[in-house]
Amino acid sequence: MLIVFDFDGTIAKSTHFHRCGWEGVLKEIGTLSTLDNILPFEPNLKERFDSYRRIREGFLQKDAVLRSQLEIYFNTKKQNELIKRIMNLKESITIKNILEEETFVLLNTIALNLKPALMSLKTKEFKTAIISSSRRTIVNTFLIRTNLVDLFDMVLGEEDLYINYSLKDKPNKFAADVLKKKLGMPMSYYIGDNDVIDRDFALNSRSEFIYATYKDDMLSILGNFI
């Protein structure tokens, strides 16, 4: 059986790192615009920043000055290329922040009892994976630093969710199909913290949805399996 987790807000409280990553991007580009202005809070997305649509609207369509600053910085005018490079820059700054953070701070952001719960699943030969809209490299950096990387069979991130330049993000079932192809079994459960998008994603992928956040005790959330 394959149990798949969302990452941001479910496995870890990672908002701080994403926010710092985006603020680092603004600083590096040298814009005076604020993050709240460029990527305003959207209730249904919570603090999910790494959305292709949000980046396009916030960075490239709102402010002509900002767009030209970006075009000069990245030396390209192509929209898709610009978005990719903005994401790369943010990814690199976020990875630095995670790698240079104190281990105890990182461990404090992880869901309660996640590691023992995952270890129990592994002893029962469950397969586990992560599907996230954040970059796979960011998720992996987090997992490496918190010593969780070996407890997941696969991580799918934003870079795995494209067909050509078109992002097939949740709730589209594309990620579940990719995972099925790679691991050779369908997703049975999707555990996420977004009662709308994650639930719809589970539904579209014909799997069960379990609502959980990093605040929950994972041993009790996964109690039925272990």
Place this chain on the structure above:
Amino acid sequence: MRNIINHRVNLPSRLIQENWDKYSTEYVSFENSILSKPKRAPNLNYLNHTTGAYQIPRKTFYKILDRSKLAKYFKSNEGRFVETKQKVILRGSLYYPGMIKSLNVKEHCQNLFSEISALVNQLLELDRNENIVLFLGTIDCLKNYLLILLNALDHIDKRQNLVELLNRNDYENLQFTIEILAYFQFRTIKNKQIEWSPDPIKILNIHTYQNVVDKIILRAKFDSENIIRKFRECNNPQKLVRFAENIAREYFSQDTLIVSFSYGGIELPFAVNAARMIRGKTTLPFIVCSLSNYSVRNIQNISDLNDSLPSYYSENYFRQFHKILILDDSVTTGKTIQTFIDLYPITLKEIFLGVVAFKNSNRYHHLIRPFNGGINPIVLDSAIIIFPNNYTKTYKKFSYTNRSGVFDKEKQKVAALLKKFI
């Protein structure tokens, strides 16, 4: 060239391993962008052999042998040149000490100082009508021996405080001479005529260095391979000129410190400062650190930058510089650079990176080796990198070489050429 302060230079090996599909794509894309740039320094076409040595057609060489002192100098010792059917190549076995025949430290040092003296004498009495390639070959050889000497002194310094044996002025005179040689080499290439003044090399007191080296090697046992390095990785004038010109074009404020790593990158600060002088810019302060993964073997042991500096400097020297320009001959894991940044004693404001050569897509096993990792692609995009490197493809996690045991293809090429000639 952009400030890389907000980025990690070295990414962990496990991250590279888990995301190799993505990182290899980014490495390949960067390597392709390097390949699409023009490579040759315009005025150096046909002057250099593929190994980087200056070369002169055999016919020309023998035609001018009677009247050229420099031609006679090269011809007078079989270790000073290599002859092929068509060319005379102005780097012989002496240029690469120990590559063909392993000698003890004393013999190597004798050869080194006798070559330095002979070359200095040639240059002090240089005839302005000399052949330009022979002149460049002479400068190239002297610069090489002085760099070997500089590295030997730094190596000796690890065992015995050099400051007690060699006056700081003498140490700096050696550095100044190397910088001036690079300057005349670059000017000659640029103006296509011999540009030379013997005055700067008159400050070089060779006997002082010889006395220091003799004293030390008599006292302590040294591994000749470590003290006298046989091959300097970044020794191709074509590449050096192009690289230095690219870096010299950039703006750096006067309070920027150039940092490079021995042994491969030992020549880079001299080359960059020479190129800056030619552009009418002032030279920048620089320091060469011994921090490399490969020369020190175990980078984990270095926890203090003092251990990587000549004893004339301390870590406090860095405290006046908040901006640094890091120069390296080649980058694969980025670990040397990352270690330097992590150990830097104060918070840096700006870090710039210039690297001569890069290629990672064929080094998977090297990068995923525990504690190695790979360079961050964003850092590559922000740096000046000009050439692909000459490293072979890896096949095993615990070996840096290819199936035939070769790591550096250029070094292999030099060894083959020398063997064939001898």
